[in-house]
Amino acid sequence: MKKTLLILFSALALNLQAEVITLDLSKPTTPATLEYDEKGDWKEVTNDAADFATLDFQIFSFLHNGYGSYWDGFSISKSISTAPDDYNGGCMAKGGLQGEGTPYLVGYWSAFADATQVIFNDGKAYYPKEVNICQSPLSYNDIVNGGAYSRKFSQGDYFTLTVTALNEEYAPDPAHSVTYYLADYRGATEDSWTLNNTWEKVDLTPLGAVYGLAFSMESTDEGDYGMNTSGYFTLDGLAVSSDVVSSVATITVPEGMVDWQIYTITGQYLGQQTATFFELRNSLADGMYIVRSGKYALKIVK
Numbered sequence: 387m388k389k390t391l392l393i394l395f396s397a398l399a400l401n402l403q404a405e406v407i408t409l410d411l412s413k414p415t416t417p418a419t420l421e422y423d424e425k426g427d428w429k430e431v432t433n434d435a436a437d438f439a440t441l442d443f444q445i446f447s448f449l450h451n452g453y454g455s456y457w458d459g460f461s462i463s464k465s466i467s468t469a470p471d472d473y474n475g476g477c478m479a480k481g482g483l484q485g486e487g488t489p490y491l492v493g494y495w496s497a498f499a500d501a502t503q504v505i506f507n508d509g510k511a512y513y514p515k516e517v518n519i520c521q522s523p524l525s526y527n528d529i530v531n532g533g534a535y536s537r538k539f540s541q542g543d544y545f546t547l548t549v550t551a552l553n554e555e556y557a558p559d560p561a562h563s564v565t566y567y568l569a570d571y572r573g574a575t576e577d578s579w580t581l582n583n584t585w586e587k588v589d590l591t592p593l594g595a596v597y598g599l600a601f602s603m604e605s606t607d608e609g610d611y612g613m614n615t616s617g618y619f620t621l622d623g624l625a626v627s628s629d630v631v632s633s634v635a636t637i638t639v640p641e642g643m644v645d646w647q648i649y650t651i652t653g654q655y656l657g658q659q660t661a662t663f664f665e666l667r668n669s670l671a672d673g674m675y676i677v678r679s680g681k682y683a684l685k686i687v688k
Contacts, residue, residue, distance in 0.1 A: 405628040406515065409446055411462065411482060411489040416442035426465035427474040432457050440507075441491070446624065447507040448627050453497065458499035460621075461492045470527035476667070477620040478521045478583040492522065495617040497602045504624070505598035514590035514599065514628035519547060521568055521582040522618030528567050528607070529581060529615065536614040538605055541576075543606040545569040547588060547619050547659070550597035565632060568619065576632060585622065592650075594674060629687070641681060647674040 418438060421429045430438045434452040441448040441460055448460035463475030465662050466487055470476075474493055484491035495502045506512055527544060532538035539545075544567055544649075551562035557645075563672045566588045605615035646666050648656040659666055666677060667686055675686045 407626050411626040428462045430475050431461045444504045445508050446504055448504045449501050451501050456498050458494045458496050464489050468523045471522050475556050476523040477537050479585050482622040491621040493619045497612040502601040505607050511595040511597050515625040515630045516594050517588050517622035518585045520585045520620045521632040524616035524618050543571040545605045545615055550600045551593045554597055558600045644679045647678045
């Protein structure tokens with residue numbers, strides 16, 4: 387009995403063949419069809435009707451608020467424009483991950499409306515894997531040239547996008563977040579500075595199980611009313627895992643007292659413990675870990 391339980395638990399710990407769902411912007415469900423104007427921007431971007439309160443694709447519901455003359459949250463675009471005057475769309479990559487002129491999501495974050503969120507419309511929790519992020523022409527121009535309300539970046543400046551886990555009540559959990567630098571001018575020399583102008587993959591695995599994601603931004607260019615840098619970004623290729631085992635493998639773990647090396651799911655070393663596998667597992671706080679002993683390497687999810 388002990389051996390059977392050990393094999394089953396090992397299969398669960400290794401999380402074999404979990405289902406991965408990757409955002410597909412070519413197949414909208416709500417609204418069922420998306421219409422674009424001559425520039426490639428979504429025609430309903432400022433529409434305040436309830437029918438356009440979310441943009442849904444598969445399990446993903448992206449919040450959208452139209453106010454008749456402006457909007458926040460998420461929109462969608464096929465625009466290839468990199469002109470900074472196009473507030474409805476635009477992406478420095480001139481299209482989504484599928485190529486120039488293909489759809490991508492545009493996020494507009496405002497400190498006065500916490501609307502830039504995506505939730506899972508089946509009510510379940512998922513494990514985010516990654517998302518691809520690209521700079522908006524508006525923010526890119528603010529950083530490089532400055533604008534009517536913003537200044538050109540210089541040494542010490544930065545512009546970030548933070549992805550925060552939403553818990554079961556759809557409230558942000560600041561303890562589980564990932565920050566990506568759309569611009570990082572903190573280095574002492576210009577050749578160390580970075581500025582996003584294409585799609586870059588962001589690892590979301592440190593977030594663990596979530597019921598949705600909240601996106602927020604920060605800039606060192608701030609005024610009396612908050613961030614001066616335009617609060618736009620573009621998104622594609624969001625992927626999450628169900629973390630459900632679809633097959634069981636006969637994998638064994640060492641029996642008896644063993645020396646284990648313990649790591650976070652992102653590879654940070656936490657220390658060593660001498661214990662049986664079950665003693666080790668029971669001693670860990672809730673979370674995800676990689677534990678190693680000799681030729682054995684196992685994932686533990688609590």
